[in-house]
Amino acid sequence: MSFREKLLDLKRRLSDRKMYSIVVVVIAAVAIWGIYQYRHAAKLRQMLDNQYNRSFYEMIGYVNNVETLLVKSLIASTPARTAATLQEAWRQANLAQTSLGQLPVSQPVLANTSKFLTQVGDLAYALNNQNMDGKTLSEDQYKTLEKLHGYAVSLNNSLNDLQAQIAGGRIRWGELESKGPTLFRRTSANLPAQQFENIDKTFQDYPTLIYDGPFSDHLVTAEPKGVTGDQLNEDQARQKVISFFGADRVESVDNAEKVDTDPIKTYTFTVKFKNVPEDQTASISVTQKGGHPFWMIYNRPVNEKKIGIDQAKELGRQFLESRGFKNMVDTYYLAEDNTAIINYAYRQENVTIYPDLIKLKIALDNGEIIGFEGKGYLSAHTERTIPAPKITLEQARAKINPKLQVLSSGLAIIPTDYKTEIFTYEFKGKLNDKDFLVYINAENGKEENILMIVNTPNGILTM
Amino acid sequence: MNKFRMAVVIVLILALTTTSFYGGKYFITSMSPALFPGSSGDEVKRLQQSLKNWGYYDGGIDGRYGWETFMAVRDFQSSYGLKANGIACRNTLMAMGLSRIAQKGVAYAAPQRISDEQLLARAINGEARGEPYEGQVAVGAVIINRIRDPKFPKTIAGVIYQPGAFTAVSDGQINVPIDSNSTVVKAARDALNGWDPTNGCLYYWNPATATSKWIWSRKIVKKIGKHYFGK
Numbered sequence: 093m094s095f096r097e098k099l100l101d102l103k104r105r106l107s108d109r110k111m112y113s114i115v116v117v118v119i120a121a122v123a124i125w126g127i128y129q130y131r132h133a134a135k136l137r138q139m140l141d142n143q144y145n146r147s148f149y150e151m152i153g154y155v156n157n158v159e160t161l162l163v164k165s166l167i168a169s170t171p172a173r174t175a176a177t178l179q180e181a182w183r184q185a186n187l188a189q190t191s192l193g194q195l196p197v198s199q200p201v202l203a204n205t206s207k208f209l210t211q212v213g214d215l216a217y218a219l220n221n222q223n224m225d226g227k228t229l230s231e232d233q234y235k236t237l238e239k240l241h242g243y244a245v246s247l248n249n250s251l252n253d254l255q256a257q258i259a260g261g262r263i264r265w266g267e268l269e270s271k272g273p274t275l276f277r278r279t280s281a282n283l284p285a286q287q288f289e290n291i292d293k294t295f296q297d298y299p300t301l302i303y304d305g306p307f308s309d310h311l312v313t314a315e316p317k318g319v320t321g322d323q324l325n326e327d328q329a330r331q332k333v334i335s336f337f338g339a340d341r342v343e344s345v346d347n348a349e350k351v352d353t354d355p356i357k358t359y360t361f362t363v364k365f366k367n368v369p370e371d372q373t374a375s376i377s378v379t380q381k382g383g384h385p386f387w388m389i390y391n392r393p394v395n396e397k398k399i400g401i402d403q404a405k406e407l408g409r410q411f412l413e414s415r416g417f418k419n420m421v422d423t424y425y426l427a428e429d430n431t432a433i434i435n436y437a438y439r440q441e442n443v444t445i446y447p448d449l450i451k452l453k454i455a456l457d458n459g460e461i462i463g464f465e466g467k468g469y470l471s472a473h474t475e476r477t478i479p480a481p482k483i484t485l486e487q488a489r490a491k492i493n494p495k496l497q498v499l500s501s502g503l504a505i506i507p508t509d510y511k512t513e514i515f516t517y518e519f520k521g522k523l524n525d526k527d528f529l530v531y532i533n534a535e536n537g538k539e540e541n542i543l544m545i546v547n548t549p550n551g552i553l554t555m
Numbered sequence: 556m557n558k559f560r561m562a563v564v565i566v567l568i569l570a571l572t573t574t575s576f577y578g579g580k581y582f583i584t585s586m587s588p589a590l591f592p593g594s595s596g597d598e599v600k601r602l603q604q605s606l607k608n609w610g611y612y613d614g615g616i617d618g619r620y621g622w623e624t625f626m627a628v629r630d631f632q633s634s635y636g637l638k639a640n641g642i643a644c645r646n647t648l649m650a651m652g653l654s655r656i657a658q659k660g661v662a663y664a665a666p667q668r669i670s671d672e673q674l675l676a677r678a679i680n681g682e683a684r685g686e687p688y689e690g691q692v693a694v695g696a697v698i699i700n701r702i703r704d705p706k707f708p709k710t711i712a713g714v715i716y717q718p719g720a721f722t723a724v725s726d727g728q729i730n731v732p733i734d735s736n737s738t739v740v741k742a743a744r745d746a747l748n749g750w751d752p753t754n755g756c757l758y759y760w761n762p763a764t765a766t767s768k769w770i771w772s773r774k775i776v777k778k779i780g781k782h783y784f785g786k
Contacts, residue, residue, distance in 0.1 A: 186709070193708035196718035200769050203706040210705030353776045353786065354754040360777070375689045375752060387750055391688035391738065426748070429741070433748050451749060465750050525615040 144265040147194040148258065152251050154188035157181075158212060159244040165216075166237055175223035178216040185213030196265055205247065212240055316356050318448070318473035321382025326350075329359040332383030333376055336415060341365050350380070356470055358386050368392070374462075379470065385415070388464040394430040395457040401425060404432045407459045408452045412436060417450060417469070430456045433463070438473060444518070447472035447507040476505070478515065481534035488517040488532040491539060496521040496528060506531055506541060514540055590643040594620040602643055605651050606631060671711045676733045676743035678715050681723025683782070684739070690780035691739055693753045695746025697784065700757055707757075753777065756784040 105111050161181035168174040189209040192202060219233060229237070324332070330345045347362040356379055363374040374390035399407075405422045412420045420436040421444065427433075431453055438448035449472075453463025481488075485501060492498065496519075504518040516531040527545035532538070590602055599618045606612035612627035629641040635650050643651075675695055683694040701707035701714045708714050716724060723729050733739060753759075759782045760770045773785035 190708065190713065193713050193717050198719050199707070199717060206707065207705040210709075214705075349777055351754055351777055353774060356754070358754065360752075377752070377754075387752065389689055389692060389745065389750060389752065391741070428744065429736075453745075453748075463745065463750065465748070467749070467751070 141265050143194070144196060145258070147191045148255070151188050151191035151195070152248075152255055154184045154191065155209075155244065155248050155251055157184040158188060158209075159241065159248050162212070162216075162237060162241040162244055165219075166234065166241065171223040171226050171228050174229065175220045178220040178223065182213045182216040182220060185209050185216065189213065208243060208247070212244065215240065316471045318470040319356060319379050319381050319384060321384070323381055324359075324383050326359060329378050329380070329383050330361065332378050332385075333361050333363060336376065336378075336385055336388075337363060337365075337374070343368075351377075356386060356467070357381070363390075376464075384470055385464055385466055386470060387466065388461075390462040392455070392462065394455045394462075397430045397456040399456050399459050401427055401432055401456075404454045404456060404459060405434055408434050408436065408454055408461070411452070411461050412450065420450060427456070431462065432456055438469070440476065441478060442503060443478055443515075444502065444504040445472075445476070446504060447513055472507070472513075478505070481515070481517070483534060483537050485517060488534065488537060489519065491532050491537050492519055492521070492530055493523075496523050496530065499527075503534065504531070508540075516540055520545075589645060590620055590648070592620050592622075592625050592641070599624070602628075602648075602651070672740065672743050672747060673733065674711055674715060674729075675746065676737070676740045677729050677731065678721060678723060679742050679746075680731060680733055680737070680739045681728035682721060683780070686780040686782065688738060688742060689752050690782060691742035692745045692750055693756075693779050693782070693784060694759060695743050696751040696753050697756055697759055699746050700751065700753070700755055704757055752779060753784045756786055758786070759784045 106115065158181055161177050161184060165174050165177040165181065168177055186209075189206055192206055192209065195202070215236065219229065219237075223229070326348050330348070333345050334342050343364040343366045345361045345363050347360075349360045351358045351360060358377045358379055360375065360377045363376060364370070365372070365374070372390075372392045374388060376388040377386040378384060379386055405425070409420060409422065412418075417436075419439050421439045423435045423437050423444070423446070425432055425434040433451055433453050436450045436452065438445045447468060449468030451463070451465040452461055453465075454460070455462045481503065489498065489501070498519050498521045500520045502518050503516070505513050505515055506518075507513055514531075515534045517534055519530045519532070521528050521530060529541075529543040529545060530539065531541040531543075533540050590599055595618050597618060599620050600616050602620075603612055603614070603616045603618070603624055606624070606627045607614075607616065609631070611631050612623065614621075614623040614627075625641040628643050628647065629639050631637075631651070632641070632647055633639040635647075637647055637650060675698060678698060679691050679694050683691045686694070698711065698714050702709055702711060708717055715721060715729070719725065721729075754776055756776050758770060758773050760767075761781050762783055763781070765771070770785075775783050775785045777784050
């Protein structure tokens with residue numbers, strides 16, 4: 093049958109009355125389905141737009157509050173009032189940052205705005221803590237706050253401009269992320285992102301080194317204390333890797349890669365083992381200076397558990413000692429899927445030094461070390477001169493909430509958010525069936541930190 | 556002709572019925588579960604917490620259905636006019652408002668809270684399924700590094716669901732459930748426990764498929780598998 097005949101045949105069939113009604117019904121059904129889908133999609137689109145609008149309007153509100161609170165903190169005269177104001181500024185800045193992360197604007201465009209909000213929050217938090225101790229703002233801190241307030245004002249203004257455009261219907265969120273025809277995108281979608289970019293430019297020149305907070309840049313790039321020794325070349329580093337795993341086990345050490353960007357400069361190798369399937373390789377990174385192990389990952393299937401956690405802790409300690417990490421004591425652990433992750437801290441003169449942290453991953457089938465993580469140790473480890481505590485154990489104990497039943501005590505050095513260290517008394521205690529660790533500053537008796545110990549079937553963790 | 560008509564009718568019926576099922580819920584009837592002496596686990600913990608809140612129980616929340624729990628359940632049952640046998644049967648659990656335990660089938664059919672580990676594992680699965688293990692840990696580490704960086708949101712969910720941040724989120728691959736024995740779960744765990752093969756990187760991209768010009772302005776730190784990692 094030729095095509096023409098087929099068409100004629102179709103025409104003849106369509107003129108059949110029953111057939112005609114069927115075709116009409118089918119078309120109607122498809123149309124109904126189409127309308128349903130269209131309305132469904134439109135509803136979803138609207139819901140999404142509403143979400144974006146909500147985040148955006150909330151962010152404007154929060155930024156507005158941050159600006160007001162910053163200026164109030166400049167005016168407040170008592171440390172207590174300043175502390176209360178700054179605490180609220182910290183909260184509002186965090187909320188603003190959360191809302192910002194929900195907007196459909198690409199991350200690089202908003203990176204500096206986000207950073208600004210985080211730093212305002214962190215500075216407010218740090219100053220709040222200082223003010224709660226009764227100290228007033230120093231002249232420098234006052235100037236910093238003043239400057240941050242200035243940036244907050246300009247952010248506020250740009251956001252209000254943008255809000256006017258969005259409210260006026262000139263910018264739609266959908267256009268921002270729609271993957272429609274390129275032409276459409278070129279004309280409309282670039283516009284809102286550019287608006288946001290203009291906001292971000294305000295912060296381009298904003299100094300990154302404003303204060304010593306958790307996110308302060310100079311602390312991240314600080315010289316790691318534990319990386320000591322001579323600069324090694326690739327072959328010397330390879331020898332270090334072989335002695336780390338044991339010369340009798342290693343088949344080959346390949347794929348050296350030199351990483352120079354981090355404060356901890358490293359060589360990374362891929363290690364093949366004897367009598368082990370080809371694809372089960374380990375990756376290890378050692379420092380260029382001294383060849384200290386930085387991290388190691390060895391992914392192999394772990395068979396049925398044969399050794400207990402106490403035995404694993406001891407095996408890990410022996411391993412560390414034989415690799416030159418002396419005086420390491422286990423602190424917390426987590427056991428899952430026949431592997432245990434055990435934290436070891438350095439101990440010097442009966443003081444547990446938590447910043448000098450090494451994590452080992454141990455396979456519980458044969459006790460082999462299948463993971464090593466030594467960033468904490470390499471960043472912080474050094475022989476410290478530990479002073480005698482200024483307050484006695486009894487004085488420190490008196491500072492603890494009397495409801496806590498103290499089980500044990502000792503001395504410890506703990507890290508702070510600001511990458512400094514505090515010398516403390518560590519008390520382990522019980523309240524309402526829950527175990528806690530309380531840290532009392534050994535110099536001034538201040539309660540520095542409280543951790544809750546979570547005893548799970550899988551291990552001991554802190555929160 | 557008749558066959559054709561039948562086919563049309565069947566298609567129509569199917570089309571209409573399936574649309575009416577949209578948004579419908581499926582209920583699974585429970586298998587009359589009960590908690591009894593010797594039971595253990597999170598459900599017993601919830602039972603103990605409820606009994607403790609109402610003053611029937613003053614032991615520890617240890618998730619073990621022991622003597623004290625037994626006595627507490629019995630006290631509860633007698634004061635609520637239930638059969639005081641010390642076994643937390645379906646009726647007792649319903650009376651306590653612990654219907655999630657009572658309707659076990661429904662509880663497991665409903666979407667459960669996805670822990671950070673599972674969320675991270677899903678992201679790694681969507682982004683780096685075919686990569687070597689080290690590359691999977693690296694992708695997880697980038698997400699963790701972002702949490703600590705002021706330029707990004709501060710929670711795992713915030714970072715992963717940031718609009719446009721990960722293609723696996725945009726195309727819905729993030730919703731693929733992961734088997735808990737899968738290597739991506741191990742990789743997620745390692746990343747959460749602090750292993751970072753990227754030395755602190757915040758970005759990664761596949762040089763073969765990356766479309767953003769901006770991403771090439773990043774400083775390349777290292778290459779793992781198919782991905783470049785950078786700051």
